[in-house]
Amino acid sequence: MKKKDLKIVVIGGGSSYTPELIEGLIQAYPMLPVKDLYLVDIEEGGEKLEIIGNLAKRMIKKYDIPINVHLTYDRRIAIKDADFITTQIRVGMLEARSKDEMIPLRYNCIGQETTGAGGFAKALRTVPVILDICKDIEELAPEAFLLNFTNPAGIVTEAVIKYTNVKTIGLCNLPIGTKMQVADWYDVELKDVQLEMVGINHLNWTTKIMVKKTNVTTDILNNSRESELQVRNIPNLEWDRAFLKSLKALPCAYHRYYYMKDKMLEDQKKKVAIDGNRAKVVMEVEKSLFEKYKDPELQDKPKELENRGGAYYSEAAIQLITSIYCNKGDTHIVNVKNNGIIPFLPSDVSVEVNCMIDSNGAHPIQISTPIEPHIKGLMQVVKAYEELTVKSAAEGNYEAGLQALTIHPLVGDVTKAKQIFKDILYENANFLPQFH
Amino acid sequence: MKKKDLKIVVIGGGSSYTPELIEGLIQAYPMLPVKDLYLVDIEEGGEKLEIIGNLAKRMIKKYDIPINVHLTYDRRIAIKDADFITTQIRVGMLEARSKDEMIPLRYNCIGQETTGAGGFAKALRTVPVILDICKDIEELAPEAFLLNFTNPAGIVTEAVIKYTNVKTIGLCNLPIGTKMQVADWYDVELKDVQLEMVGINHLNWTTKIMVKKTNVTTDILNNSRESELQVRNIPNLEWDRAFLKSLKALPCAYHRYYYMKDKMLEDQKKKVAIDGNRAKVVMEVEKSLFEKYKDPELQDKPKELENRGGAYYSEAAIQLITSIYCNKGDTHIVNVKNNGIIPFLPSDVSVEVNCMIDSNGAHPIQISTPIEPHIKGLMQVVKAYEELTVKSAAEGNYEAGLQALTIHPLVGDVTKAKQIFKDILYENANFLPQFH
């Protein structure tokens, strides 16, 4: 692959996250000599694409890097012979996210962007669009890697695995975020931290934490530093110490929705009553960010982007692309086809685990810590939900969707499931052609 | 084994169910020539044992069958060289059951005898007693079969599998009850009905129903006859038809607690408010039953026993014993070690599946219907709960218990789990030596 003319495509290029990616590409240029960068978006997002595109060009110009930035609505031109394609799309935009947060709440269920019934709705909207993109990739760039950031990343990646021949890796910022947090606690460099993570996207457990070759897992759990592990989008409720000790692993931020269901629901209700939902908050952040981006003097990623949540996404992405491009053989935590690496999950599902990355892609590394039933059981039921959601989203299968919601721990009741599903189908009708 | 002097032991012989078992033994005598029947109970249950023992003797005398009935508090004498040992014990008696139903309710969780936090408490009390009994069996009757009816039967059976060398089979009346109901619907004989059940005790799905060699599964689901499937102890709420169709299998009665969690909780609250809990109701039924049993004129199982719930337990038991004793090679649905027959559950857990029964015991038969994710996922998380509960109960392990409650779909929250566990430990202190 180490050819001269490296071509990278960003689908959803008008995203407010893009400047971070641009910054990353500039820094990585010596290792990763990108010639053409295509930012693709839909016409409705034309204004944002324009703003982002101009900012990108200013940033690149400032550092005098020979990357050509192309803006286009025609994703087929962009995909043609691409080397890496990333997706960061939001079908239905933040308005849809707002519904994802509010519909479940009506029925006393947590409404969250990527988890539970909210994530289910997002999956229904997103999977068909991604599968469409994959058809283009299969035709126009069959050797390209599709790096998927689009949430719910585990479900979207699994859909690509099951329904297409595209080489895909799903990516999340939680792993790198955890690593950075640990590095910060112990005041060491990132390279001195190694994590063994096991699980699925947004539901992974860190079962072993090595800092400078010392296993500090128990140390961290006993000192409850976990409660400092913050993700911008998720309320930072304190973990119960006895619980963490019995868990024997570091939970991820999203685990709060599962393990502290009641408090998280109360918290959401309170916040919605005061500030409106998270989608509204994000809309404001975005609006102000784009105002900043417009500034023709701006030649760098503005600080404010860090308030947006989703930090380190592009860092994770650039590192991954570099490892593939340079055939590095180092270890990343990414979403890939299971193939038995988590032996108690089906073979053809997506999992989020340590992988050795080389020019052939991501190769899962055997898990060295025994996985106890409490981790296994929760992972299995949520994965079953994901399997059903993939099927429902890809095939427009109502029955699979109803069962998915019914067994999800954040719904868990058929009456609620039916009502929520009905509202989702009704209020997202424009984005769910597969159910018509 | 086909020796002359067949010895059967009933541990918990003073149970109100015993007359049904006696009736069964009388009817089965030509196939199953029991010489000695030992009814064993603890001294606190002495009065009941006396009443039951006398009734048993009158019944046997009436039919002129040469079975010797022995009453004893010394279970070692009973177990010595026994062929079959059944257990139907209730550690803490109905007072404890009452707590099992009320403690979870305080925290807005369903309180049920065998499922959820109530079943968890019952498991903690019961497993140590059963493991003690098994030590006696290992010493005094290592070749005996332990047929376990004691609830939670799946967990108790799994504890015996994991912690002892006793040959055990767990038994429940749900499978035979379902079979009888289907026979009734189609107006056929029991032998014309075949079920494929897959799952674990009190959480099994009937994935295939054959009546006279015709697969009637879809017919039954479409016609929602399932809502007629009643178990005396469980409120008979109506199933949603669209849900049943999407489930593609007949749920068991206990599935209502999982799939209709909210309604079942409301129902329980209402009933407790009016009549008190189910334990109280059963106490009344039992009291009146024992009054009946005392009647020296009574020489048969009284009709009223059927109101007690748990019908067909003894029918299932006698059939199973006969199949083993006569090496019949027929098929029963019982609880046994998995060993890969449900490939997505661990090898060493108990499962409830079709088994071929011969003089060597129960041999699971391969499942012929594919199991879809919605069934798999729920089964896996509840089995993980059971694995943790077995460990907690057998080893007095607090951490495993806390995780068990936290991931159980009827609790599902660590705050609730901690509170419920605390109350259970406190209010059952006399019966939980393993935690001291």
Add this chain to the structure above:
Amino acid sequence: MKKKDLKIVVIGGGSSYTPELIEGLIQAYPMLPVKDLYLVDIEEGGEKLEIIGNLAKRMIKKYDIPINVHLTYDRRIAIKDADFITTQIRVGMLEARSKDEMIPLRYNCIGQETTGAGGFAKALRTVPVILDICKDIEELAPEAFLLNFTNPAGIVTEAVIKYTNVKTIGLCNLPIGTKMQVADWYDVELKDVQLEMVGINHLNWTTKIMVKKTNVTTDILNNSRESELQVRNIPNLEWDRAFLKSLKALPCAYHRYYYMKDKMLEDQKKKVAIDGNRAKVVMEVEKSLFEKYKDPELQDKPKELENRGGAYYSEAAIQLITSIYCNKGDTHIVNVKNNGIIPFLPSDVSVEVNCMIDSNGAHPIQISTPIEPHIKGLMQVVKAYEELTVKSAAEGNYEAGLQALTIHPLVGDVTKAKQIFKDILYENANFLPQFH
């Protein structure tokens, strides 16, 4: 299925074994009321078919049973709406068998009808014909059971499993023969003997032998009665006692080819030098049998048929058909899709194990004895050979065939494998269209 007009088809109806099948159908008539029996053969076998057909009619007439015997060359007419279809074909007839025995011998390898390079050649000739028959069954009788006796039965059954949707069960007389031999040794009835067999066709181990509920496996191995276990087609060389003890299971007759490779090869060479090969011997037997069959006075299966080898085939077949037809739920040892019942073999291969038989077919029963590495290893390499042979035979794949022969323990060398394969392809050219 229990309809009035039961239709059975015998493909290869002109076989010398057919009278045994007729006798079985006559005896089973009260349970198995066959209305139409179709004997199908190819035109080249017309004379034999005529002889067999007439004998069958005389036999049926003698016992005054209302079975209609039809003779036809048109297998589609026969298959149309059939309930059971059996195959007992020999593509290339005994001339081809003679080659199967002689070609390997040229290269110092055992030449045997169903095992090793001889069985490989037979598989190449047979699989395409069986798959053709299956196409007709899929079209004309999709609900029919195909009971396959055609050797190599394990490979042929696996081809049907992998390449068609036909409901199939493979059948061999070794299991019933072993059972009869054990019954004879212990002077008990057949029903008092239970075997646990594990393995694949013509390579199965009896790991547990129960006689009247007593485990007599060790008794049999220690007393080396195994050497009495005879199969007409296989030289009865004496087993080494220390070896049998270390094997901890009863080998089958064909195991001699594997465990006593050298002696068996010497034995074959000697016999061929004196009498010619086994095929020639069988030709003589067959010729004389058909002379007998022609006798218009003959109204019964002649005694001499027992010299032919393959005894009890029809007994096994009739019992199996009856169990399916009557939905008996009893246990037979047959060849079915593995699906995990032998966990160290692939899911989609054929295995020969205990199955519960009902109107839905054969349901493998979990194996209760642990399988040690010496049994596992040999079974795995021969199964790998079978997988490759199925692929080679069904797809005309030379590479798979070459690897199959190379790893087979009776060849085990690439130089020999190439030479043998070349001779097979050349000398069987008329019967191997898939390689042209």
Add this chain to the structure above:
Amino acid sequence: MKKKDLKIVVIGGGSSYTPELIEGLIQAYPMLPVKDLYLVDIEEGGEKLEIIGNLAKRMIKKYDIPINVHLTYDRRIAIKDADFITTQIRVGMLEARSKDEMIPLRYNCIGQETTGAGGFAKALRTVPVILDICKDIEELAPEAFLLNFTNPAGIVTEAVIKYTNVKTIGLCNLPIGTKMQVADWYDVELKDVQLEMVGINHLNWTTKIMVKKTNVTTDILNNSRESELQVRNIPNLEWDRAFLKSLKALPCAYHRYYYMKDKMLEDQKKKVAIDGNRAKVVMEVEKSLFEKYKDPELQDKPKELENRGGAYYSEAAIQLITSIYCNKGDTHIVNVKNNGIIPFLPSDVSVEVNCMIDSNGAHPIQISTPIEPHIKGLMQVVKAYEELTVKSAAEGNYEAGLQALTIHPLVGDVTKAKQIFKDILYENANFLPQFH
């Protein structure tokens, strides 16, 4: 672990290979600052140990590296608090190897040092000694890594995995040798070559060969460069091209014994007739090497060592130790516990696969190429042989040993197996205490 005082132990330090190891340690010193190097041997090898020790000291002195070389017969002193322990022992010395080569030949079987009946005998002698060493490690250096080079390395490593708690990695020079050969063919650096190897020690297949990110597997197979792949100890017979193509993987040098059994046997017979066996040849080489080593002027590893066979052993070892010590996270092909990475082999056996190496040891990486039945089948039967051999060697179990030899493809007959086993037990009696 990154402590100052790194202690390395070489058990069998008097081996003629040791100078290569010393050279490696000198070169690696900047990365791997060894403080103490213990060369351990038995008293019978005292003279050799002395010679090697002095040469080692001269070499280290020449390069002015502060490694302290200690010579001792007391392995407990050496092991105490060691970081890395390597074993390169030869129980019974070259005299025993000579028997290993000659005994099988008497019965027309290949006699080879590590494979077949010869390797079996070597395993019987070696495993008890290694397990004894492990007892010392468990007591005196429980955190140490045992790097095992002692042949048969796969079997020895498996014995350590199954019978001890020692952290072990088995090591062979075949993988690095293959890599070097490929680098040579394509005239690239070692770092530009990546191999996917799958299998067990001395029986592994290279299923994917990447050179500068291009998959060259088919290119290599088609051009039959494989026949150039030489190992000093193994006759370099030419591979059949059609066979290589059908294999779809690069065989290892030892595969010739399996795939070209007949030619290899002929070759061995011929060579033994002319030169005596390989052990005799090696004795001469060794004798002359030690003469060289004695030379007080010699301060470097002499060129002649390369004729000895076993090239690159120490290169592989030093790289592995460095990767662990420096927590490098790079990929090595080593022998480790399977744990499902080769899904069709048992969990607790040793396998030779790509592993990510960090300070916690070796973590197998998922295999990315599908493994076809011809590779699987041969690997499984030889692994079954290894499992039985481990059991026989560790427990003195005759029955397991007899079955091991019987199913091994290079013996494959019970009569031969019994005779060979008898001779082995008799002629190695001094070294087989476990069988007394």
